[in-house]
Amino acid sequence: MRGSLIALLIARREAAGLTQTELAAKLGEYQSFVARLESGQRRVDVVEFLQLAGGFDPHEAMDQLSRIQE
Structure with a gap:
């Protein structure tokens, strides 16, 4: 997931x-x-993730990352 999170x-x-x-x-x-x-x-x-997510929805981002990992 680390590479996906960075991307x-x-x-x-x-x-x-x-x-x-x-x-x-x-x-x-x-x-x-x-x-x-x-x-x-x-x-x-x-x-830090929540600070970086100031411009986007962190819940949506985590959902997106979980779909990538499936």
């Missing part, structure tokens, strides 16, 4: 028209934080 987060960021730098600024983080998340170098915990 989903990247797709949602891009669909929102945000660069890594812009997303990082919205989160109060550095661009390198977003880059590490998106490259898989850093795990996404639940609280």
Whole structure:
């Protein structure tokens, strides 16, 4: 699921028209934080996922990921 979650987060960021730098600024983080998340170098915990999901429905995203894993 990890690769699927990262792909989903990247797709949602891009669909929102945000660069890594812009997303990082919205989160109060550095661009390198977003880059590490998106490259898989850093795990996404639940609280961070909910922050990242500020622009989309996290329940819908989890449903989408569960369908991918079936």
